[in-house]
Amino acid sequence: MKVTLIGAGSREFAGTIIRDLLxxxxxxxxxxxLTLMDIAAAPLAEMEGYARHLTGLLDHAxxxxxxxxxxxxxxxxDFVVTAIEVNRYHYWSQDFTVPRKYGFRQVYGENGGPGGLFHALRQFGPLLEIARAIERLAPDALFLNFSNPEHKVCEAITRLTSVKVVGLCHGYFQGARQISALLETPLxxxxxxxxxxxxxxxxQRIRDRKTGEDLYPRLRELEHEANWxxxxxxxxxSRILFRRFGLWPSPSANHIxxxxxxxxxxxxxxxxxxHDPADGSPWQEGATTPEWYYEIRFADTDRPYQPPKHAQKTLEDTLENRPVVxxxxxxxxxxxxxxCGVERDLPAVNLPNRGAIPGLPDDMVVEVPGRVVDGELVAVPLExxxxxxxxxVRLQGSIHKLLVQAYAEQSKAKLLQAILLDPxxxxxxxxxxxxDEFLELQKDILPPLH
Known part of the structure; x- marks a missing residue:
């Protein structure tokens, strides 16, 4: 069985998938x-060494x-697993900053908001290149994609190619752990x-696995009592959305x-x-991209006048020292x-809807539980x-559809429609x-739009 990892120079992504496979x-x-592929030869060589280290450690053939x-x-x-980005933090800093410069109170800017649209447009080209290679050279392969923005990327691949693609993300597990913590019940x-x-x-469903009891009433009680x-x-x-709309959302505040x-x-x-705007643009030639923080609470504030740790180019722990789990x-x-025919729990896969969520378009990519039927991965219907x-959710589906049309038609007008629909x-x-600023700032990497 041939499994190909594309983006295999990534320590986090490739290291995790290699461990899981072996x-x-x-x-x-x-x-x-196992085939490891990346356009960056040096990191690829490091990951090859790690894979060979693990095969020896595990006595794997x-x-x-x-x-x-x-x-x-x-x-x-048989399977192609992908996670790719081009100069991720440089462009992400633009995705985050530029909309806010124009007064749009965008949060995060990776998968949603105006920034998420431009992130997607940059990703469509290389990921569709991979998909079309699969179409030509491995038409029966299943394409497992970890590249963000997940839903937008899968929309483009399913609408513009015949490849079987599924988008994967661990966000579901964040929400599940939040519910477990609030209920004080093991996951x-x-x-x-x-x-x-x-x-x-x-x-949609939160029940006791043994008794079948609906635990939503208890979750409402505990959430109302919890320290704000x-x-x-x-x-x-998540808590305010739970109170207003009745269901617990996932994964976390900055993503939602x-x-x-x-x-x-x-x-x-x-x-x-x-960045201090008086210092000039952080993206001009010779400037340093602003530092990235997932949340301010993770910033290094203990030594406030020292450069951030990740700016000091400190060495990561070696791959060989990471737990083999x-x-x-x-x-x-x-x-x-x-x-292999081994049934597994698949609580969150990104696939075309095809009736899995009533009230949403059949061709819209949704995240739902999945299962395998006759060798094919399919969505499990929900209420x-x-x-x-x-x-x-439906509004986002319309935005995604317009975005894919903008890419396929090279249409600036369609992209503007998608932007104007964004909340x-x-x-x-x-x-x-x-x-116009995005098109100028990212002209070397965005697709042509007319």
Whole structure:
């Protein structure tokens, strides 16, 4: 069985997937041909060394191949697993900062909001190149994508190619752990089901796995009693959405907030990227990209007048010292079920809806539980969501559809329509000015638009 990792120079992504693959007994029994592909040769060589280290450590019979050639990597693959970005933090700092410059109170700017649209446009080209290589050279392969913005990327691949693609993310598990903590109940004891779109999913079912008891009434009681500022960065926004719309959202405040016009009231300290504008543009030649912080609480404030740790280029721990344990990522469970017939829990996969969530378009990519039927990964149908939840999710589906059309038609007009539909955009004139600045700032990497 040939499994290809594209973006294999990434320590986090590739290291995790390599460990998961080599720890899978069902895959080992099948026989594993692991191909590592990246356009960056030096990091790729490091990951090859790590993969060979693990095969020796685990006494695994897998064959390891590396290449910088996409066609070679994809040819004959049964599964292609991908996570790629181009100069991630440089462009992400622009995605975050530019909309806010024009007065749009965008949170985060990775998967949603105006910034998420430009992130997607940069990702469509290389990911569609991979998809079309699969179309030519491995048409029966399953494409497992971890590249963000997950739902927008999968929309483009499913609408513009014939490739079987599934988007994967661990955001579901963040929400599940929040519910477990509030209920003070072990996660293994909970029967959960959630759906929506990636980084904006809603738990439809919360039950006791043993008794079948509906635990939503208890969750409402405990949430109402809880200290408002406990873990505010993570769940402050989730709690107010739970109170207003009746279901617990996932994964965390900064991600959910990307899809709401009023999220900033509940997502404090939106630093993420900071620069003093009087120092000039941080993206001009020779300038340093602003530092990135997932949340301000993770910033190094103990030594306030020293450079941030990650700016000092401190060495990471060596890959060989990392624990050799499986992650919660769903790529390998999917491979085990599709290729080896081992049933696994697949609580969150991104696939075309096709009726799985009533009230949403069939061709819209949604995040739902999945299962394998006759060797094919399919969505597990859910019940209908409340109209308030459906309305928020449905709007994002329209934005995604317009975005893919803008890319396919090279249409600046369609992109502007998508921007104007976004909930945080409240001015036509400022939206046009923002669009023009993005097209100039990222002209070397964005697709042509006319």
């Amino acid at each position: 720890l899978s007994a069902p895959i080992a029994e099948k026989g594993l041909d 897998a064959t390891i191949t590396t290449t910088t050639d996409l066609d070679e990597a994809v040819t004959g693959a 293994a004891q909970l029967d959960l089901a959630a759906g929506g779109i990636n980084h904006f999913a809603w738990f 500022v406990s873990d505010w960065h993570e769940v402050g926004l 907030g990307e899809y709401l016009s009023w999220a900033e009231d509940y997502v404090p300290a939106q630093l993420q990227y900071f 499986s992650s919660e990522e769903l790529a390998i469970p999917i491979i085990e079920w599709v290729a 209908e969501f409340p109209e308030g939840v459906l309305a928020m 945080v955009v409240d001015s036509h004139n400022r939206a046009v000015a923002m669009l």
